[in-house]
Amino acid sequence: MIKITEKPIDIQKVIDATSSLGAGAVNVFIGTVRNTAHGKNVVWLEYECYESMAVAEIRKIMDEAAHRWPLLGAAVSHRVGTLKPGEVSVAIAVSAPHRKDSFEACQFIIDTLKVKVPIWKKEIFEDGEEWISAQPNMEKSYN
């Protein structure tokens, strides 16, 4: 399951999308909006997405994860639009027969999502706003 949505993410649904009777382990990563950044209070975040490409890039990452680890299911749901501190921006679930694989694959998916998937966030502070560039070395990873 891959979902880009403006509505709150139902984490249980993301988990359920990976369910398998052969699974002994599900690892779930949940990204949440922090109330501070660079020592300033975050009032809200705006997430923007190039949706068709984002879905395709997430699909590639999930395929790569399924190639590297023996997975039974994987699901990614990413929220876009306006998010307040405490809200869930992304939920990723991975199921596998054994726990080590579920941890490694889930971490691979979020780490890779953060550098490759065309989604952008702008932090809105009390006294200004700023687009976040999370990865200083992205140039290298594509050239």
Place this chain on the structure above:
Amino acid sequence: MIKITEKPIDIQKVIDATSSLGAGAVNVFIGTVRNTAHGKNVVWLEYECYESMAVAEIRKIMDEAAHRWPLLGAAVSHRVGTLKPGEVSVAIAVSAPHRKDSFEACQFIIDTLKVKVPIWKKEIFEDGEEWISAQPNMEKSYN
């Protein structure tokens, strides 16, 4: 939050118990009952627990995790009694400002729980049953 329960685990509640406005990441590990073990079909599992000691050991593990990683919250819920394939036996959630810490701490908690916490499971197959001893090297870790 530490909970030992005979009732189905509400994963969202375990996650909510770790919520913090300073958190950017929550990692969740969910253990589920597999439908096969040693090439045989599992009909159900029986989980037995020395509850007062289990709670104390889980508390120690969570304290150790909070000492080693900058955590904002942690919660463990473990089910006991009769579980069928597909059901959730344990849910662990850890929140932290950054994701790497949440992954590492959550994995530490489940890895340590499996070797130290006095909980036992018996697998019931179509043609017999077996108490599981998950950790061949436990003798060493305590002597």
Place this chain on the structure above:
Amino acid sequence: MKCVVKAFGISREMVGQREVVMELENGCTAGRLKASLYARYPRLQNLRSLFIAVNGRYADDGQPIAEGDEIALIPPVSGG
């Protein structure tokens, strides 16, 4: 040929709109398109990185652009 370039995030704010229309020579590449965009919108050069996506995939500088391709500007991403 005319080429519509979608702009996202900070690059959208730098070009001042969601889509810009560029006039390209035949045989244009992603690299040459990027140079044209830098010339027209110099602020784009301040970005830590800027990729061109062609039909929803990251493009190398040498990738040719054909009429009708979906082109997008990808400034540093920050999802998750």
Place this chain on the structure above:
Amino acid sequence: MKCVVKAFGISREMVGQREVVMELENGCTAGRLKASLYARYPRLQNLRSLFIAVNGRYADDGQPIAEGDEIALIPPVSGG
């Protein structure tokens, strides 16, 4: 002194009950209690490991046992 030993999991099945009462000398230790249990229930020796918990904590062989302590047999655990 009398000492009630709780038994869990496979050790409960090996001793045939949830609690066994052992008669111990004063100054008994966890290690000596374990030896007494092995003598009375030889099947316990087949376990990959067997720990004694005293008052809800894993005990070393040398740990003394006092009247009223809560004692438990901990065969190999398999939670999670």
